[in-house]
Amino acid sequence: MMVQQERAVRTRRALVRAAAEAFAEEGFVPTTLSTISRKAGVSSGALHFHFASKHDLARAVEAAAAEAVRHITGQADQRPGSALQRLVDATHAVLGSLERDVVVRAGFELVTTAARRGGAVGVVDLRGQWQRWVCAVLHTARQQGELAGGVSPADAAGAVVAASVGFEVLSVTDPAWVSRHTLSQYWELMLPRLAAPGRLAGLVPGGSGPGVLRPAPATPEQTTP
Structure with a gap:
C-alpha cells in the first residue's frame, strides 16, 4: 500500500510539472491532455485517475505555485529587523522563482487565462495573495517608522505590486525582466522614495545576502486520491 501511495504521489507531481511546462510553453487553451501525459511519461488513463480535466490540472x-510563494513570504515574516528589507528580499525571491521554476511561472501566467477557463471559481489568486502580503509588510x-513622511502603505503596495506584475508579464518574452540586476535597479530607484531619513543607508537593494530566502521548488500537494 505504501509503495502504491508513493507511486501515486510521484505520478501526480510529474503530471503537475508537465502541465506547468506545457501551459508555459503553449498557453492553457492550446495545450491538450495528451501533450501533458506525454510530457509526464504516463498513460492517458493515469492522468484521468488523478485529474478529471485540464481545468483541474491548472x-x-x-x-503549487501559491504554496511556493507562501514559503517565501513565510520565511520573510520570520526574519527580524527591517520590514522594508524583508520586502526587498521577498521580491527578489518571488521574481527569481519565475525565472527558475516553471511551476511558479505557469501559476502566475494562468491568472490571465481565468476568464477563458470558465471564470474564477476555484482559481488561486496568486497576484492577490502577493498584493496582500506586500500591503501587510x-x-x-x-509601524516601525521606516516609511518616509507622506508615504501611504496602500499606495506604496500598489506601486510595488504593479511593478512586480509588470516584470512578470514582460519576463514571458524576456527573462531579464525578473533578473536580480533588473530588480536591484528598481529598488535603487524606489527605496529613496519609500524609506524614512536615516533608514535608507541600512537597506540593500540587491537583497541582504544570497540564500537569505530560499525559494522551495513548487511541488503539488502530497495527498493522493
Missing part, C-alpha cells in the same frame, strides 16, 4: 499548478514598515 488549479493544481496554481495551488508595508503597514509593518509604517
